[in-house]
Amino acid sequence: MSREREFLEYVLSSMLAMIGQSIYILADTYFVAKGLGANGLAALNLAIPIYNFINSVGLMIGIGGAARFIISRTVGDAERSRRIYTTAAISGVLAGLCFSLLGLFFVDPLTVLLGAKAETYEMTKIYLRMVLLFAPAFISNSIFSAFVKNDGGPKLAMLGMIAGSVFNTIFDYIFIFPMGLGIFGAVLATVFSPVMGILVLSLHLIRKKSSFYPVKRGYRFEELRRMLSLGVSSLISEITTGIVMIVFNIIILRLAGNAGVAAYGVLANIILVVIAVYNGIAQGSQPLFGRFFASHDTEKLHLTYRDALIAVGLASAVFYVAMMGFPAQITALFNHENNAEMQRLAVEGFRLYFTSCVFLGFNLLTIMYFVSTARDKQAQVLSLLRGIVLVLPFLLLFSALFGMTGVWIAMPAAEIVVTGIGIRMLRGKERKAA
Numbered sequence: 001m002s003r004e005r006e007f008l009e010y011v012l013s014s015m016l017a018m019i020g021q022s023i024y025i026l027a028d029t030y031f032v033a034k035g036l037g038a039n040g041l042a043a044l045n046l047a048i049p050i051y052n053f054i055n056s057v058g059l060m061i062g063i064g065g066a067a068r069f070i071i072s073r074t075v076g077d078a079e080r081s082r083r084i085y086t087t088a089a090i091s092g093v094l095a096g097l098c099f100s101l102l103g104l105f106f107v108d109p110l111t112v113l114l115g116a117k118a119e120t121y122e123m124t125k126i127y128l129r130m131v132l133l134f135a136p137a138f139i140s141n142s143i144f145s146a147f148v149k150n151d152g153g154p155k156l157a158m159l160g161m162i163a164g165s166v167f168n169t170i171f172d173y174i175f176i177f178p179m180g181l182g183i184f185g186a187v188l189a190t191v192f193s194p195v196m197g198i199l200v201l202s203l204h205l206i207r208k209k210s211s212f213y214p215v216k217r218g219y220r221f222e223e224l225r226r227m228l229s230l231g232v233s234s235l236i237s238e239i240t241t242g243i244v245m246i247v248f249n250i251i252i253l254r255l256a257g258n259a260g261v262a263a264y265g266v267l268a269n270i271i272l273v274v275i276a277v278y279n280g281i282a283q284g285s286q287p288l289f290g291r292f293f294a295s296h297d298t299e300k301l302h303l304t305y306r307d308a309l310i311a312v313g314l315a316s317a318v319f320y321v322a323m324m325g326f327p328a329q330i331t332a333l334f335n336h337e338n339n340a341e342m343q344r345l346a347v348e349g350f351r352l353y354f355t356s357c358v359f360l361g362f363n364l365l366t367i368m369y370f371v372s373t374a375r376d377k378q379a380q381v382l383s384l385l386r387g388i389v390l391v392l393p394f395l396l397l398f399s400a401l402f403g404m405t406g407v408w409i410a411m412p413a414a415e416i417v418v419t420g421i422g423i424r425m426l427r428g429k430e431r432k433a434a
Contacts, residue, residue, distance in 0.1 A: 064231020
């Protein structure tokens with residue numbers, strides 16, 4: 001198979017998988033907005049950061065482990081590649097159980113910490129508890145998917161994500177409307193989605209060509225340290241997204257109340273789809289980046305990065321047309337109460353917040369390129385800068401100066417600065433595969 005054809009197969013499969021993963025968040029948003037109104041949408045948005053935290057751990061272990069796995073597999077070290085998988089799988093379950101304990105014993109103070117008020121408290125608490133209890137499934141699904149993709153199964157990884165999303169979308173409707181379960185129904189459909197994904201991905205282990213499976217005495221702290229070093233940039237990106245959402249919610253509550261939080265909820269969930277597409281390009285390119293890096297094929301490595309940049313540019317053009325041309329129509333899909341203030345705030349937000357698209361895509365791709373080529377420090381620095389170091393100061397400053405307009409331009413400003421820094425970093429010397 002040619003490099004170009006392989007690139008298209010991996011990237012398209014990964015993009016569809018990531019879009020599928022984001023669909024169950026959008027399904028929650030749509031059905032909660034339709035069934036529970038602005039307060040339900042605000043409660044959902046207050047709880048989503050915890051999903052980001054859980055997902056960040058799954059991505060850190062999954063992407064970091066898969067990056068180590070593809071290097072070991074490329075150089076023919078089968079024993080080490082299986083140790084890496086065993087270490088990642090066990091670490092993921094243990095991390096998920098830690099989140100489950102939070103859901104059992106600390107959900108009340110956590111609900112208050114996230115900013116839930118009287119009208120949103122119970123719904124936020126219900127959503128949080130269920131997501132935390134099912135954290136082992138969310139994390140294991142992310143890890144499993146990353147390894148299947150890097151073991152030559154991008155289509156199966158895609159099918160696993162899509163299966164979970166289809167299940168969530170169908171049962172979101174069933175649980176919320178015919179069964180009348182409200183926010184509990186929404187989160188119940190969501191938490192069973194990764195279980196469906198794991199069932200589909202398990203088909204990879206029974207294939208004869210599967211090159212990873214758990215092995216006895218395969219857990220190695222040294223392997224965990226190395227995969228976390230590579231995967232920590234994914235942790236930073238996701239966990240800071242959750243922190244930033246919390247700070248955004250607090251500031252918007254002060255500036256515009258629940259209508260503002262609901263408007264931001266629409267933008268925050270749409271940006272998940274945008275990020276899913278960019279992550280699909282980045283994560284689809286990652287196995288190829290890792291393989292060409294491990295085999296010292298610099299020409300193919302750079303050509304693949306170039307092709308990925310072109311894909312980011314094409315996707316960004318589509319996003320700009322949609323977000324700048326149809327913000328009122330997109331907002332109306334989630335504004336079932338015809339809340340005029342929410343509509344006004346969201347439309348204004350679309351045209352400012354989404355100017356960040358092409359810069360966001362470049363930054364996510366470049367971070368993944370650095371992870372795949374063992375430039376973990378550069379990846380970590382860019383992740384920290386775009387995740388929290390720049391955006392929070394911009395948010396605090398611009399919101400104080402310009403109100404809600406300042407809120408909407410904080411993220412684009414941060415992504416633009418990070419793009420400039422990333423371009424300078426790309427000129428640095430690449431490391432050799434270890």
